[in-house]
Amino acid sequence: MVPSIPCLSIVIPAYNxxxxxxPAVESALDQTFRDIEVIVVDDGSTDATPALLAELAAQRNDIRLKIIRQMNCGLSAARNTGIREARGRYIGFLDGDDLWRCDKAAAHIALMDSDHGIGFSYSASEFIEEDGSSTHRLLRPDTLHPSLHEMISRNHVGNGSTPVVRRSCFEAAGNFREELRSCEDYEMWCRILWLTNSIAVGLPEPLTFYRLRKSSLSFDVDRFVSQADMALDIISASMPAVPRHVINRARAExxxxxARKAVIAGKNDxxxxxxxxxxxxxxxxFLTDLRALAAFASLAIPESGLRKLEHLILSLRPKGA
Structure with a gap:
């Protein structure tokens, strides 16, 4: 019997x-919206990831779960493999260390089915500790209806585990750029808004759980900036009508x-x-963006105090600011 074509394909790139x-895969399989397939792309893991996936597949015995193993090629390549294997008219993404809330798929599908002009949707996220416990902190989108210029200025999608994308957007705009080892998702959302007539819409509810891992403390500032600059160079070259001040604003952001992440990593210089x-x-x-003020203050305030200050500052921002 040939399996029916699912409405939503959830792609989970996984590396070590x-x-x-x-728990990441189970959060996808246990969605209240059942018309899905879950595609896990093991990107050449060298730890116990392959064995655990095989054990899970045997335990669940769920025809909606597909596991693919490939040589290590990077996050963009793993996502692209998932896109090529996906059969759904919508494609969602979940990183292998994050979680989806059980009603995330249902909320996104209801939104996108209601308006065929929506090319991709995203949601707020809740930060969780490495052990899965709540931090009681949320990452909320600045805007729920970003224009192209607003998306270039700041990645309003937030992280790689929030978006659900209409398949036709990838058919029109292409897949993730594999030469980018970071900021590849940011460049992709900007490209979709540039090359298609689609719009992006955010959901205010925290439907994604974003895990804060100890390894993030070793954040490579120079690598991030290098990749962000490369992504912006690509955007600037491919979208010549975008004003220079928009590109400069994005670089400053x-x-x-x-700078904020460098402080967390103890790299004040x-x-x-x-x-x-x-x-x-x-x-x-530094006069108009309260986050910039918080970043500046972070150089003199301990991390625990900084988080309280940032929470206070951001709570003072007008909605949509």
Whole structure:
């Protein structure tokens, strides 16, 4: 019997995530919306990830689950493999160390079925600790209806586990750029908005659980900035009508993000350098963007106090600001 074509394909790229892969896959399989397939792309893992996936597949015995193993080629390549294997008219993405809330698929499908002009949708996320416990902190989109310029200025999708994309968008705009080892999703969302007539729409509910891992403390600031600059170079070259000030604003935003993460990693010198770059590109951001002020304050405030300050500052922002 030939399986019916599912409405939604959930693609899960996985690389050395043995501690987290089983709950990630189960969160996809256990969606209240049942018309799905789950495609796990093991990108050459060298830990117990392959064995755990095989054990899970045997235990669940669910025809909706498909596991693919390939040589390690990077996150973009793993996602692209999933896209090629996907049969659904919608394709969602879930990183192998994150989780979907059980009603996420249902919420996205209801939204996108209601408006065929929506090319992709995304949601707020809840941060969880490495052990899965709640941090009681949310990552909310700044806007639920971003324009192309707004998406270039800031990745409103938030992280790689929030989006659900209409298959036709990939058919029109192509797949993820495999030469980008970071910021590949950001470039993809901008490209879809540039090359198609589709719009992006966000859901305010935290439908994704984004895991904070200890390994993130070793964040490579220079690598992130290099990849962000490469993504923006691609965007600038392929979208010549985009004003220069939009590109500069985006670069300044990436430097601000890098500075914030450099502080968390204990790299204050690099944080200062990143903030200096941001100020040179867009000095007004330190007067108009409360996150920039929080990044500046982070150089003098301990991490625990910083989180409280950022929470307070962001709570003061007008909605949609």
């Amino acid at each position: 995530v043995a501690e987290f892969i089983v 990436h430097y601000r993000i890098a 690099r944080a200062c350098a990143m903030l200096a770059h941001a100020f040179k590109l867009r000095p007004q951001m």
